[in-house]
Amino acid sequence: MSTTSHENASSERQPKKRACRRGRPAGTPRDLAVVAAAVLLFAVAAVVGHHLHVTYDVLHLGWPPLYAQWDPHVGPGTPAALVVAALVVVHGPALARRMPWRALLWSGWGGSMVWCWSLALADGWDRGVARRLTTGYEYLQEVDRVDSIGRTLTVFTDHILLTSPDNWVPHVAGHPPGALLTYVLLDRVGLGGGAWAAVFTITVASSAAAAALVTVRALCGPTTARRAAPFAVLSPAAVWLAVSADGYFTGVAAWGIALLALAATRTARRPGIAALGSGLLFGLLCYLSYGLALMGLVAAAVLLAVRTWRPAPAVLLGMLPWFVAFTVAGFWWFDGYSTLVERYYQGTARIRPYGYFVWG
Structure with missing residues (x-):
């Protein structure tokens, strides 16, 4: 049976409810x-x-x-970026139509990874990769400071304000402790330093391309997902994904939405497990970035589009362990957030026009 026939047969076994209009x-x-x-x-x-x-x-x-x-400017990665872009533009749509679905997902992830690496290496290895997460603003500046994870969580909020003793560097102060602890754990398993941190970040970040395809297929069907594949690979967001911890956050958020879409449309073999996994990722996300709690609105949009709230209890259950673990360890999310707002207005926010950043 051909790939197209297999997908058509699969779609017949799946629920007909879709969030997107087909054939438009x-x-x-x-x-x-x-x-x-x-x-x-x-x-x-x-x-x-x-x-x-x-x-x-x-x-x-x-x-x-x-x-x-x-x-x-140009750099070592520039030729590769041009080649990748040309290949995806010229051959991407045809390959996306013909490839088996699982192969397309792996190819989308791999293509996005090569695209991210190419753009990062346009700045060279040191400036573009190895030293990106080691500057005076970044997480790796504070990794050696964490002797005890439990103790760090207990006093984390005490070091957010600029006036506090030994205040955290900006990116650590500006996020919940989950982001810092991720790089601490990498260091403790022998993957310390800027290069390994960059490899981890780009790998997780580029997987968002595959996650996006899973989401689109669940909500709109395989045809639309295949059309979207080249765009997911060559996403302009790669400029921010490689190399920034925001890319790590993006990968976590994208897979949280993908699992939720599978659970909501009941296209996963075990929708309940998919919803629980989505909750685990959303719970982690809340402790990676305060602002990404707003991904809850995207999650709600998925459920509204499919017109079901069935996965919601399992998602909330999946989120619960993170809130319990961090709170019991001594970090209260809302205290961290309110203290961060205070620190924000200790810096350039004192003169920045808030209204512009609301819409601009």
Whole structure:
């Protein structure tokens, strides 16, 4: 039986309820309107941000609305990035249509990983990879400081404020302790240092491409997922995924949503286990980044799209162990968050216009 026939047969055995309309051609007026609105929003944010930057110098952004600098350059990874981009654009759509589904997922992950590595290496090995997570703002600065994980969790909030003794470096202070502890555990199993941290981060981050395909297939069907594959591989988000701990967070969030979509559409063999796994990832996510608690809205959107709340209890149950473990160990999430808000206004937020960052 061919791959296409196999997928058609599989889809017949799966629930017919889908969150997306099938058969709607790409590039409809609704799609184009959404794209136009996104482009317009970015353009307005750029113009207004440039005005605020030049006139008042209050944003502290190098390239509003992005925290970046305009610095065109080439490096060791540039040729590979060009080759990967060309291959995916030219051959990606046809391969995505023909490949077996599991092979497509592995290829999507692998292609995204090569894309991320290529872009990171455009800055060279040291600047682009090995030293990215070792700067004065980053997690690895504090790894050696953690002698006892239990003790660290107990006093973590006490070191967030700039006025506190031995205050954490910005990225550690700006996140719950789960992010720091991840790199501490890597160090303790013999994968210490910036290079191993980067390898771990890129590997998890690039898996988001496969997770996105799983989500789209569950919600919209295999045809739409296959069409999306080249875009998932060449996602512009790779610039932030490699190498930043945000990429690690992205991978965790993407798989949490993917498992939830499988549970909600009941396309997983064991929907309850998928929902529980989704909850475990969402619970971890809450202790990686305060802001990513808002992924709960994305999760709710998945359930609303499928019109079921059946997975919700299992998801909440999966989240519970993280909250219990961190709270019993001495870290209270809400104290950490409220203290972080106070630290935020100790820095450049004192002069940054809050309203611009709400929409820009």
